Amino acid sequence: MQCIILVSAIFVLVFGIPVPSPTRDVWVGPNCHMCEVILNNVRYEYHNNFTGVSVDQLRLSLYQQCDANLNGFTDMERLLIEFVKENCCVDCLRLKHSRAKMRSLLVLFPILVALVWCQKIPNFTVSNAELLALAKKLRQVDVHRARPDQIMLNYQKHTVTRDDSDSAPAKLFSRVDSSLLRKPSYELYLNLMDNFNRQTGVTEPRVSQTEEKAEVGKFLDHVLATKPMQELYNWFKAKGHPIATSPQNFRFWIGQLWFSHYSRALGRPDTSGFEHVFIGEAKNGEISGLHNWLRFYVLENNRTENFDYKGFTVKRFNIMGALKFTWDGLLKRVGSILIGTTPEYDMALYTMCFLSRRGRETCDVELDGCPLQITSFEIMQQNKVYIGSIYPTAGRLTDECRAQNR
Numbered sequence: 178m179q180c181i182i183l184v185s186a187i188f189v190l191v192f193g194i195p196v197p198s199p200t201r202d203v204w205v206g207p208n209c210h211m212c213e214v215i216l217n218n219v220r221y222e223y224h225n226n227f228t229g230v231s232v233d234q235l236r237l238s239l240y241q242q243c244d245a246n247l248n249g250f251t252d253m254e255r256l257l258i259e260f261v262k263e264n265c266c267v268d269c270l271r272l273k274h275s276r277a278k279m280r281s282l283l284v285l286f287p288i289l290v291a292l293v294w295c296q297k298i299p300n301f302t303v304s305n306a307e308l309l310a311l312a313k314k315l316r317q318v319d320v321h322r323a324r325p326d327q328i329m330l331n332y333q334k335h336t337v338t339r340d341d342s343d344s345a346p347a348k349l350f351s352r353v354d355s356s357l358l359r360k361p362s363y364e365l366y367l368n369l370m371d372n373f374n375r376q377t378g379v380t381e382p383r384v385s386q387t388e389e390k391a392e393v394g395k396f397l398d399h400v401l402a403t404k405p406m407q408e409l410y411n412w413f414k415a416k417g418h419p420i421a422t423s424p425q426n427f428r429f430w431i432g433q434l435w436f437s438h439y440s441r442a443l444g445r446p447d448t449s450g451f452e453h454v455f456i457g458e459a460k461n462g463e464i465s466g467l468h469n470w471l472r473f474y475v476l477e478n479n480r481t482e483n484f485d486y487k488g489f490t491v492k493r494f495n496i497m498g499a500l501k502f503t504w505d506g507l508l509k510r511v512g513s514i515l516i517g518t519t520p521e522y523d524m525a526l527y528t529m530c531f532l533s534r535r536g537r538e539t540c541d542v543e544l545d546g547c548p549l550q551i552t553s554f555e556i557m558q559q560n561k562v563y564i565g566s567i568y569p570t571a572g573r574l575t576d577e578c579r580a581q582n583r
């Protein structure tokens with residue numbers, strides 16, 4: 178809201194052009210984020226290298242991006258975006274391209290400042306009890322999760338993190354009911370799995386951007402319509418959080434937080450929150466991330482991935498484990514996963530925790546009576562917030578946890 182007013186005010190000052198007067202309901206914070214994402218997508222299309230790219234090419238890319246991102250917006254929002262498209266984005270890119278004109282710089286600078294300001298996710302105050310209550314609710318509505326009889330685990334021996342000894346000759350997942358994997362959200366998640374370069378420092382995606390975009394779009398469309406994500410949306414909306422002012426905003430932010438590419442190495446857009454948490458990556462000779470049971474299961478069952486489970490450091494029945502493994506020669510000393518949950522549940526729970534308790538505070542939740550802590554870290558790049566990592570840690574093994582699980 179404030180940032181839109183600021184951006185508008187800057188336009189008025191700089192161009193002397195009247196801006197359509199914003200109404201409270203429409204000009205909310207995250208919409209102004211759109212311009213930056215559009216710019217980022219264009220930069221990304223050229224891998225941030227504008228050598229030999231003409232202004233006309235840039236303009237075309239920009240317009241394509243704007244159009245692609247305009248779907249689902251109201252007429253008022255379109256009007257603003259069109260305005261930004263005409264007056265801001267083109268100038269930004271032209272400047273990037275030719276490094277020209279002081280006037281452009283003067284225009285660009287305050288706009289960037291405003292965008293940076295828009296970009297900040299506001300402080301969000303929520304009690305531990307509220308987080309716990311929503312976590313329980315998310316579990317309750319996660320109707321497509323695996324039933325206890327659909328997954329058979331074989332934890333084998335306890336291990337420690339200091340070496341790479343193998344305390345588990347067999348696989349962790351002895352059996353997973355294949356009908357489970359035909360449920361839409363698992364299937365759409367499986368479709369995403371070949372989109373990534375495991376190695377950090379290698380620009381994403383591995384497949385064409387068209388394929389990536391289409392698959393991510395389908396995944397988001399589906400997941401956002403599921404009960405866990407709907408619960409999450411309603412919860413944020415009731416709390417007046419700016420990511421949930423409208424379903425379109427929410428989709429935009431979920432996409433931005435989880436799927437937009439940023440850099441872990443060499444300054445290349447080589448990663449995303451989703452890649453880290455749901456896929457796993459190789460960094461500095463070790464495996465980093467990989468906190469999803471289905472991904473673990475898929476890797477374990479693909480010979481060419483050369484994946485080897487090596488024992489657990491902590492286990493909580495059939496709901497959560499902290500595990501040691503190697504993946505194509507690289508070790509993960511300990512990585513924890515929730516077991517049998519749907520991707521939409523993990524995404525909802527982790528998003529709740531990320532937006533409420535990231536950094537040093539942990540997000541204390543519960544899964545079937547077992548206390549869990551969710552730790553998450555943000556990565557700020559070019560003043561944008563990205564999901565760096567999110568993972569669960571087992572809390573105390575309580576009587577209730579024992580009683581509810583066997």
Ligand SMILES: *[C@@H]1O[C@H](CO)[C@@H](O)[C@H](O)[C@H]1NC(C)=O
Nearest residue numbers: 223224225226227228229230
């Ligand atoms: C940018 O692109 C040009 C031409 O396509 C190429 O020669 C140059 O090496 C690239 N620079 C970087 C840093 O990748």
Ligand SMILES: *[C@@H]1O[C@H](CO)[C@@H](O)[C@H](O)[C@H]1NC(C)=O
Nearest residue numbers: 297298299300301302536538
């Ligand atoms: C938001 O939280 C941070 C860290 O706790 C604090 O430094 C900052 O002042 C807060 N900002 C507002 C506007 O409350």
Ligand SMILES: *[C@@H]1O[C@H](CO)[C@@H](O)[C@H](O)[C@H]1NC(C)=O
Nearest residue numbers: 371475478479480481482483
């Ligand atoms: C196994 O993994 C390889 C390498 O990632 C991939 O090319 C192949 O499609 C996978 N096989 C199956 C059956 O998914």
